[in-house]
Amino acid sequence: MIKKKYLLVFPPEAVEEPVTYHLIHDYRLVINILKASVTPGKKGRLTIEVRGKEDNLAKAMAYLASMNVAVKPVVEGIRWREDRCVHCTACVPGCPGQCFVVDRKTMRISFIQERCIGCRHCLSVCAYGAIELVEENNAA
Ligand code: SF4
Ligand code: SF4
Structure with missing residues (x-):
């Protein structure tokens, strides 16, 4: 079982097709719709979280390609906002990647992005809004 997030970009001719229905019923995927912007006759965008078997997901991708859905x-x-950080060090002990490092001389925090494993633990720890979850895709 794998879990992934995708942005689906529908051409106008596919916007009114029951694509989500097919993903669920034909490919046995669990679909969680996170964001939708769909207008009949225009390009549509759907951000979804998908869970399912890898081979079913591969077949679903082929189906989406056949529908011209990008x-x-x-x-x-994780994005660390240095401008908001008060260097309280609350995020340091619970981070399994040891991403937050304290300079013992200045007692200031720095963040090593490359160590992050995406566990999200830190998001609920920082009371100053200095840690954010960011999403990126290559959508046009
Ligand atoms: S918990 Fe927030 S404010 Fe405190 S050191 Fe970590 S990032 Fe900075
Ligand atoms: S998501 Fe997890 S590993 Fe990444 S910085 Fe936050 S606590 Fe550390």
Whole structure:
């Protein structure tokens, strides 16, 4: 079982097709719609979280391609906002990637993005809004 996030971009001719229905019923995927912007006759955009078997997901991708639906992977990441950080160090002990590092001389925090495993633990720890979840895709 795998879990992924995608942005689907529908051409106008596919906007009114029951694409989500087919993903669920034909490919046995669990679909969680996170964001939708769909207007009949115009380009539509749907951000979804998908769970299912890898082979079913591959078949679903082929189906989407046959419908001319563009599929863009959504990549999540943690962003540290240095401008908001008060260097309280509350985020340091619970981070399994040891991404937040304290300079023992200045007692200031720095963030090492490359160590992050995306567990999201830190999001609920920082009371100053200095840690954000960001999503990126290659949507046109
Ligand atoms: S918990 Fe927030 S404010 Fe405190 S050090 Fe970490 S990022 Fe900075
Ligand atoms: S998401 Fe997890 S690994 Fe990444 S910085 Fe936050 S606590 Fe550390």
